[in-house]
Amino acid sequence: MINDRRIRVIVGHYGSGKTEFAVNYVVNLSKLNKKVALADLDIVNPYFRSREKESILQEYGIKVISSNVKGLNSDLPAVTGEVLGPLQDKSYDVVLDVGGDSVGARSLVRYTEYFTSEDYDMFLVINGNRGETTSVEGVLKHIDSIEAVCQVRVTGIINNTHLLRHTTVEDVLRGQELCLKVSRKRNIPIKYVCAIEPIINRLPKDIEGSLFPIKMFMREDWM
Template sequence: MITNDKRIRIITGHYGSGKSEFSMNYVTKLRSLVSNKVALSDLDVVNVYFRTREKKDLLRSLDILPIDSSINAPTLDLPAVSAEVMTPMNDKSYEYVVDVGGDNVGARVIGRFSELIEDTDYDMFCIVNANREQTQTPEGVIEHIKTIEKASRLKVTGLVNNTHLIRSTTVEDILKGQEIVREVSRTCDIPIRYVACLETLVDQLPEDLEGEIMPIKLYMREDWM
């Protein structure tokens, strides 16, 4: 259950894995379930496209605090991070979701704040899209996790199967990804926390999948994309 996750939820993964889309769906669902203050930080200083910061107006309308770069230039790839990022880390009245940039380069950003994050107060979810080149095998995913943990100085606590081809995703894609994350889970002793898929595919998934089903609405891609 999403409300059982630790107060600080860090979302990481490979480029193109769907981190930002998962983060948007996660934080909007979280907002509907809790009475606490909710914040979403966009710490992706690597990828200029499909950032959660593009949805600031929507987030504010849902009573979610959006936090992003300290520079008001959303279309520029500038490695600047607002000091406001630290506020929900220190203020335990917040439920906090942090969208981190891809790979070890992006993970270094959250590593700057690792000393502020208590071991008992965070989850770090690794988003796995088995249709991405470097995460098509358990070995590739495990190597990716190792580089993220080293750069962030934090531990991955949960896996998210987010295997997709955007609107062309099939149930077979999701099940292929599930086999890979199951092997990673067994090898690394990291639980599968979520299985993300388009809302239209939820009813077609087997009922015995390991991990909570997270229906995905495409917030980050307009209908023409």
């Protein structure tokens, strides 16, 4: 994580686990004594928004930025200008949790001047069990649509193939094969392989990408 660029943009289809990854990522960053800001730019999907965990994240010293329309039940496509502060202040490590499709990616357009090649990464979270991203062609189409809108490139792939708490090692490895094919097609490295801890401890140690244990912040135990 420490070698990732200062601004991390997290995208992924609905159901990919994009927001869960983003929340876990900033918590891990904070444990490295980083000054961390998480901006919730998902103005499309009203479910599982990172801002819902603001109180928990603040306990880790993480600055959470979301809509200037307050209230968890507010569902308005509004983004606060406060996002610019951490983007401009290079003492911050910034994570942008973005709506995963081309519509959601439009929220990035106003910030692209800060996405210099040495200062940003855009990570695509892939769940190979989701209908739109079960094939190489589907993932490539997804990448193309996002890049066309925001005019910045995906720089890393996150294998987050899962079935929530029913995930098996075989699920993750099947997703890894998909991610490897996409990686080879587009020359985009696999950065992380995610899974809940009982599964991550059983994955091959030589798997491509860093193993990334996931704690379920976004889902209650009954979900």
